[in-house]
Amino acid sequence: MAELVSIITPAFNAAKYIDKAIASVQQQTYPHWELIVTDDCSPDDTRQIVVGFAEQDRRVKLVAQTANQGPAMARNASLQKAQGRFIAFLDSDDWWLPRKLELQLDLMRCSGSALTYTQFRRVNQDGNNEGRLIRVPDRLTYQTLLGNTAIATSTAMVDRKQTGDFQMTKTYYDDFALWLKLLREGHVAKALHEDLMRYRVLRGSVSRSKVNSAAKVWSTYREIEGLGIASSSIHFSRYACNALLKYVRF
Structure with missing residues (x-):
């Protein structure tokens, strides 16, 4: 019997982009999924757009927050x-290529890994101008992830x-904190060396501020x-070097 994949999508003011994200899930070659979009009290038409998809496709489900709580709490609501054994994450302004779920599930089954990830390319805010392939290491443990992006x-x-x-x-980096938690428990993350996601770079995005991002990574080391200080400094230097290599060119 095919395993269900539950896809977790937080959304806030995502009306310009969320249709692309949802459509990319509907275009997956692996059909056994549910997409749970949590709208975090968007003032735009995000909620109405998701409802429109849900009315046409029962696999698309809306969770409506009653107060804005940020992406981590929106993900928790989803x-x-x-209901699925497998949990996949898709941000509302990104999208997948059609074989993403199929190929990644094959890796999950073959490798026995509890956490997997893939290669991807960045695109500009309009979804055009694809960047270079972002390559990833074959595997990550807790210690190696501390210094990696x-x-x-x-x-x-x-x-x-x-x-x-x-x-x-x-x-701030709830995703990074989760990967660290899972690997700290003894799991090893495994890479799928396939280009399967498009990461939209938004102009003026808070996450694009390198100084702010650096401060939040440091906070993750120290507070979570x-x-x-010595250990944090060593891991942070590795993290900064990897980030520089990743973002030095589009």
Whole structure:
């Protein structure tokens, strides 16, 4: 029997882009999925757009927040509704290529890994001008992930049969914190060396501020992982080098 994949999508002011994200899920060659979009009280038409898709496709489901709580809590709201063994993440402004779920599930089954991730390309805000292929290391442990930027949220898939149920931590890099938590428990993340996701780079996005991002990574080390200053400094230097290599050119 085919395993259900639950796709977790937080959305806030995503009306310009979320149709592309949802359509990319509907175009997957693997059909056994549910897409759970949590609208975080968007003032635009995000909620109405999701409702329109849900009325045509029962696999698309809307969770409507009653108060804006940020992406981590929106992801948790979707996770609470998720029925699948496998959890995939897709941000509302990104999209997948058609064989993403099929190929990644094959890797999950063959490798036995609890967490997998793929290669991807960045695109500009309009969805054009594809950048270079972002390559990823073959595997990541807790120690190697501390100094790496390899797991893009919209490429990640988790096997809940191995990890058990989980929730996101309400922090700036809630995705990074989750990957670290899973690997800290002894799991190893495995890469799929296929180009399967498009990451939209939004002009003026807070996450594009390198200084702010650096501060949040440091905060993750110190406040969530509980690392000392010396250990944090070593991992941060590796993280910064990997980030520079990743973003030095589009």
